[in-house]
Amino acid sequence: KAGVTQTPRYxxxxxxxxxxxxxxxxxxxxxxxxxxxxxxxxxxxxxxYFSETQRNKGNFPGRFSGRQFSNSRSEMNVSTLELGDSAxxxxxxxxxxxxxxxxxxxxxxxTVV
Amino acid sequence: SQKIEQNSEALNIQEGKTATLTCNYTNYSPAYLQWYxxxxxxxxxxxxxxxxxxxxxRKERLKVTFDTTLKQSLFHITASQxxxxxxxxxxxxxxxxxxxxxxxxxxxxx
Numbered sequence: 001k002a003g004v005t006q007t008p009r010y011x012x013x014x015x016x017x018x019x020x021x022x023x024x025x026x027x028x029x030x031x032x033x034x035x036x037x038x039x040x041x042x043x044x045x046x047x048x049y050f051s052e053t054q055r056n057k058g059n060f061p062g063r064f065s066g067r068q069f070s071n072s073r074s075e076m077n078v079s080t081l082e083l084g085d086s087a088x089x090x091x092x093x094x095x096x097x098x099x100x101x102x103x104x105x106x107x108x109x110x111t112v113v
Numbered sequence: 114s115q116k117i118e119q120n121s122e123a124l125n126i127q128e129g130k131t132a133t134l135t136c137n138y139t140n141y142s143p144a145y146l147q148w149y150x151x152x153x154x155x156x157x158x159x160x161x162x163x164x165x166x167x168x169x170x171r172k173e174r175l176k177v178t179f180d181t182t183l184k185q186s187l188f189h190i191t192a193s194q195x196x197x198x199x200x201x202x203x204x205x206x207x208x209x210x211x212x213x214x215x216x217x218x219x220x221x222x223x
Contacts, residue, residue: 004156033211042215043157043202056210090156101147102211104156 002026004093004105012111018079021108025072025093032074033102034066037088046089049074081112115141117214119203125220126193134188134217136203143205146179146186151200151216160201161188193221 005024013019025032034046045058049068066076072093078085088109092102118137126132136146145164149157163170163179163186170177176189186205190197200216 035213043213045210045212048210058210092156100145100162101159102157103159106154107156 004091004103006089006091006105006108008108009106010109010111012113013081015081015083015112017081018077019081019110020075020077021089021091021110023074023076023091023093023105025074025091026103029093029095029103030072031094031096032068032072033092033094034074034076035090035092036060037090037107038086043090046076078110083112086110086112115139115212117203117205117212119201119214119217121215121217123218123220125222128194128221128223130193132190132193132197132219132221134201134203134219136186136188136205136214138184138186138205141205142181146177146203146205147211148175148177148186148188149202149204149213151202157202157213190219193219195221195223197221 007022031050033048035043037043046060047054047066048056052068063079068074088107090104090107092104094102116139145162147162148160150160151157161170161172161177163177165181174191178187198221200218202216203214204211
């Protein structure tokens with residue numbers, strides 16, 4: 001079966017712009033989580049959605065937001081980009097309400113200049 | 114706040130030896146703990162899950178232990194191979210979300 005698909009793979013944006021990243025989970029998976037990965041901080045939890053509802057949110061500013069659609073696809077948006085937002089953004093999908101095994105996509109590499 | 118510690122220094126071992134990676138956590142009691150492997154430029158890949166009532170879990174050359182008293186998990190790769198070279202992440206999970214450690218880079222040399 002197809003894995004988790006994230007688009008785009010690479011993105012370059014200018015400070016102050018906004019960006020939307022997309023994640024298509026594995027078919028049948030209803031839980032989607034987002035993470036930011038940087039060399040110094042590792043994988044930082046952004047938020048988690050299940051059946052279109054945000055279940056958990058990490059310690060990120062309100063510039064980071066997300067949503068999940070009825071087909072379980074998810075998007076995350078970052079507004080007013082800052083240089084420090086440059087990172088690999090990873091999406092993971094899981095089957096149930098309390099995710100067990102998480103399946104990750106390849107990630108979107110965002111560079112803010 | 115919840116904190117996970119993995120050895121930030123790379124672990125270098127010779128092919129055929131057993132690699133042992135450590136994961137320590139504080140300020141919470143995870144119901145289960147997962148280990149993932151991540152290769153450069155790619156997303157993490159799930160390896161093993163161990164529950165709080167399990168002491169040890171094995172899968173082929175991999176073995177994980179979970180000591181809830183010490184708040185520690187050990188991840189072993191026996192008969193290591195150069196192909197095992199990667200970053201290994203532990204992810205203890207509490208009641209609400211999966212939190213990842215920063216990972217330990219393993220380098221297996223011939």
